[in-house]
Amino acid sequence: MREWLARLADWVRRDRLERELTDELRFHQQQLERDALHAGVSAGEAPWTARRRLGNTTTVTENARERWSLPSLDQFQQDVRYALRGLRRSPGFTATAIVTLALGIGANAAMFGVVDRLMFRPYAYLKDPQSVHRVYLRSTFRGDERIFSTFEYTRFLDLQKHTTSFSRYAAFSGTSMAIGIGDASREHRIAMVSGTLWDFFDARPALGRFFTPAEDSTPRGAEVAVLGHAYWQSEFGGRDVRGERLQVGHILTTIIGVAPEGFSGVSDREPPAVYIPITLYAGSNPAASDRANYFTRYQWGWMDMMVRRKANVTMQQASADMNQAYRRSWEIEGEIEPPLTPLAVANPRAEVAAMKVAAGPDPGLEARTALWLTGVAAIVLLIACANVANLFLARALRRQRETAVRLALGVSRGRLMRQTLTESVLLSLLGSAAGLLVAQWGGTGMRRLLITTQGASLDVMTDWRTLGVVIGIALVAGVLTGLAPAATSGRGDLAKSLKAGAREGTYHRSRLRVALLVTQGALSVVLLVGAGLFVKSLNNVRGMRMGYDAEGALFVSRNLRGTTLDSAQLVQLRRELVTAGQAIPGIAHVAMVSSIPFWSTSTTNLYVAGIDSVTRLGSFTYQTATADFFGAMGTRILRGRGFTDADREGAPRVAVVSQGMAGVLWPGQNAIGQCMRVGSDTIPCTTVVGIAEDIVQRQNQLADARRFHYYLPSDQFRPQRGDYLIVRVPGNASAQQEPVRKALQAKMPGQSYVTVRPLMDIVEGSQRSWQLGATLFVAFGLLALAVAAIGLYGVIAYNVTQRMHELGVRVALGAQRPDILRLVVGQSARFALAGVTVGCALALVASRWVQPLLFQQSATDPGIYVAVSAIMVVVALGASMSPALRAARADPNSALRSE
Numbered sequence: 001m002r003e004w005l006a007r008l009a010d011w012v013r014r015d016r017l018e019r020e021l022t023d024e025l026r027f028h029q030q031q032l033e034r035d036a037l038h039a040g041v042s043a044g045e046a047p048w049t050a051r052r053r054l055g056n057t058t059t060v061t062e063n064a065r066e067r068w069s070l071p072s073l074d075q076f077q078q079d080v081r082y083a084l085r086g087l088r089r090s091p092g093f094t095a096t097a098i099v100t101l102a103l104g105i106g107a108n109a110a111m112f113g114v115v116d117r118l119m120f121r122p123y124a125y126l127k128d129p130q131s132v133h134r135v136y137l138r139s140t141f142r143g144d145e146r147i148f149s150t151f152e153y154t155r156f157l158d159l160q161k162h163t164t165s166f167s168r169y170a171a172f173s174g175t176s177m178a179i180g181i182g183d184a185s186r187e188h189r190i191a192m193v194s195g196t197l198w199d200f201f202d203a204r205p206a207l208g209r210f211f212t213p214a215e216d217s218t219p220r221g222a223e224v225a226v227l228g229h230a231y232w233q234s235e236f237g238g239r240d241v242r243g244e245r246l247q248v249g250h251i252l253t254t255i256i257g258v259a260p261e262g263f264s265g266v267s268d269r270e271p272p273a274v275y276i277p278i279t280l281y282a283g284s285n286p287a288a289s290d291r292a293n294y295f296t297r298y299q300w301g302w303m304d305m306m307v308r309r310k311a312n313v314t315m316q317q318a319s320a321d322m323n324q325a326y327r328r329s330w331e332i333e334g335e336i337e338p339p340l341t342p343l344a345v346a347n348p349r350a351e352v353a354a355m356k357v358a359a360g361p362d363p364g365l366e367a368r369t370a371l372w373l374t375g376v377a378a379i380v381l382l383i384a385c386a387n388v389a390n391l392f393l394a395r396a397l398r399r400q401r402e403t404a405v406r407l408a409l410g411v412s413r414g415r416l417m418r419q420t421l422t423e424s425v426l427l428s429l430l431g432s433a434a435g436l437l438v439a440q441w442g443g444t445g446m447r448r449l450l451i452t453t454q455g456a457s458l459d460v461m462t463d464w465r466t467l468g469v470v471i472g473i474a475l476v477a478g479v480l481t482g483l484a485p486a487a488t489s490g491r492g493d494l495a496k497s498l499k500a501g502a503r504e505g506t507y508h509r510s511r512l513r514v515a516l517l518v519t520q521g522a523l524s525v526v527l528l529v530g531a532g533l534f535v536k537s538l539n540n541v542r543g544m545r546m547g548y549d550a551e552g553a554l555f556v557s558r559n560l561r562g563t564t565l566d567s568a569q570l571v572q573l574r575r576e577l578v579t580a581g582q583a584i585p586g587i588a589h590v591a592m593v594s595s596i597p598f599w600s601t602s603t604t605n606l607y608v609a610g611i612d613s614v615t616r617l618g619s620f621t622y623q624t625a626t627a628d629f630f631g632a633m634g635t636r637i638l639r640g641r642g643f644t645d646a647d648r649e650g651a652p653r654v655a656v657v658s659q660g661m662a663g664v665l666w667p668g669q670n671a672i673g674q675c676m677r678v679g680s681d682t683i684p685c686t687t688v689v690g691i692a693e694d695i696v697q698r699q700n701q702l703a704d705a706r707r708f709h710y711y712l713p714s715d716q717f718r719p720q721r722g723d724y725l726i727v728r729v730p731g732n733a734s735a736q737q738e739p740v741r742k743a744l745q746a747k748m749p750g751q752s753y754v755t756v757r758p759l760m761d762i763v764e765g766s767q768r769s770w771q772l773g774a775t776l777f778v779a780f781g782l783l784a785l786a787v788a789a790i791g792l793y794g795v796i797a798y799n800v801t802q803r804m805h806e807l808g809v810r811v812a813l814g815a816q817r818p819d820i821l822r823l824v825v826g827q828s829a830r831f832a833l834a835g836v837t838v839g840c841a842l843a844l845v846a847s848r849w850v851q852p853l854l855f856q857q858s859a860t861d862p863g864i865y866v867a868v869s870a871i872m873v874v875v876a877l878g879a880s881m882s883p884a885l886r887a888a889r890a891d892p893n894s895a896l897r898s899e
Helices: 001-011 014-038 046-054 056-068 071-089 092-119 152-162 228-235 278-284 315-336 363-397 400-408 415-454 464-488 496-500 509-545 569-583 629-633 658-667 734-745 759-765 768-802 804-812 817-853 862-888 890-896
Strands: 132-143 144-148 166-179 184-192 224-225 245-248 250-260 274-277 301-309 349-353 553-559 589-593 622-625 637-640 654-658 676-678 686-692 706-711 726-727 753-758
Touching: 014 046, 046 056, 056 753, 071 092, 071 415, 071 509, 092 363, 092 464, 092 768, 092 817, 132 315, 152 166, 152 278, 152 301, 152 315, 152 637, 166 245, 166 278, 184 278, 224 278, 228 509, 245 274, 245 768, 250 274, 250 278, 274 278, 315 349, 363 464, 363 509, 363 768, 415 637, 509 817, 509 862, 553 569, 553 734, 553 759, 569 734, 589 629, 622 654, 622 817, 629 726, 654 658, 658 686, 658 706, 686 706, 726 734, 734 753, 753 759, 768 817, 768 862, 804 817, 804 890
Parallel strands: 184 274, 224 250, 622 706, 654 686
Antiparallel strands: 132 144, 132 301, 132 349, 166 184, 166 301, 224 274, 245 250, 553 726, 553 753, 589 622, 589 726, 637 686, 654 706, 676 686
């Protein structure tokens, strides 16, 4: 080892050693010449005498060089220099290859940055992330297994008490709350965390301290807060804020510290502005129906749990331990709050898995779409590699005689293969450098689509994980692009290649080049089919009637922020807000409601005569609303009527049911006039007075036709309820946010406040997975199509260039211009049809896995396959037109004179 290290050190300073050796030999030469002159040798003969006495200086030099030489490194250096000279001599080839690889590598770098941030990248400062897990629970409800990661604080205490496989436990949750007082208050992200959470991280406060487990105790934690670093800098200018008071929602807290820069806890969204004890939030939350018993009852599932596995415990053992603890907790819940689904029916199970929900047991549609898009980016890279490999093959065929000469001079075939691979890897590394620019520019849009605020600021150029992956991708791409040309280096008849003249053998058919070309076309077809499927899915989602008109509607959320109002005051506030909204110029409809689609739902017991259990027929959600609800929401009444001002407290109870609910509860009957009892089977009848169109209330109902929903007048059913307003405005809803907020804020008592958002913000969020798939599939599909078209053009143009003599002879023998055009265009069409055939077959094979990602769209839609096939053929014909026209101008005189 010492010898090799010494050799490596000498190799690094070999230029200096070379100069020293030259100087030493010159010195000995001069000394020997002087001795010869002193011995009486003439001045002309002295140099020759000195050389004879010195001996073979070449042998001496080579022996000395061998001491500081590393042949493998020398050869690699020579190969790199040879590759650079070759790339400089062919600027067109170099530029085309670099741009092609940059597009493929850049797409993969951007997708890796997104998926890594979404699923795999550990949270900042997290210690030993491999041993930290989120807890996931499973249970069976009405025959369907549900997976969820949020549960009750009491459940957290049970799981902590009845497990032994973990060294640390922490609870956490997050919400948006107003920080500050009066007009200076603004909504920010708040993290509610247990005092044990800080032990999971190797982070020290930038200022002050973190709160302790003693300050996070039941029933209500200490009124302390830790600021997020970015919020501290933006709102407080980085000054010492310890001991200052800060209003966080309805809680007045004391600032005790500031989190370090870059710390975001376990937030999958933007870094929180403030961290407060989780028991402080739970014990003082006015929205909790039973906040005094949140740590002894099982009615409020709202927080997540993380654990640190002990060093000697495997994942399987940890999950088994958590599973038995969950089953024990289920039994305890049944004893405290019967009736509960029996253990054998619910089959409750627990497991520990990835901290990132997107990498957990139920990743969701967006995460699964992101993984598919990662595969799509890999396909784009394969197309780019095939394109560049084809360029290398074309150049290798053109340089076949040069290669034969080098082999004849003694260069080994292995050395030729190494030179080709070195050139391809070098080209790929140059492409990766350009690909980083592509990823930085194009990846921002991807990150905003996939991971919103959290990933939008990711800098590819300074992210070492992404840079490492890009280098790895570049090396793999370099090997893939150079493998085929390297394997063909020096193959064939050496003597025939040496005897070939300047024209002979210039055109060579290559099955490998054809295969690569067809592969590019086939993979492009697959991506374009995927793009077509996702675009149609997105159109189906957007074209589907959801049961309301989200455009032109604002939803207003009220937050009392600790202001205590009795039932009568709540009812009065509700009426004042509705009146204030109706007084705004241009407002068409205003209604107070209890829930918002995709935001919240409400259920209660429901009884219908002749049906022993309504719940077994499905999930029935309700909405309480004021009289103008159907106009404000844009939900159509199909039969009967909606609410009126006459449907007040004391009047006969009425309800409007959805069409699907009417069909399942009273099949074959007129639902209007039917009786149902809401909340209890002993209260008076609630009469159905109208049937409304079905609505989509939850994300999972987008593909579910069984939407059971009913509406109750607010004055007749929990009149104090109503946390939201629906305001229908003319024109652009976003432009009306601030006027509506100001008008309603004037009616809010004390420190309470309202927030206003367009309803489309929530509805469009439910369409994100299909929008994501459509956008990126189209982008990658068009990118792949462009790369494939460039590759096809390059192959056809190269073939035409090499066949100009042959084409000239054909023209001399009587071939007409249309014949030459058909010859060239026909070759391109055959390539395209072969690619279409293979690509459609691959797309059909993949359709079974793509189908779950689509919405009301068949993955084998023949219309899309036909359209994509036509596009590929048209693009192929377009790519071949320029070379075909050049071929049609072949000069027969030049061809005949060359014979």
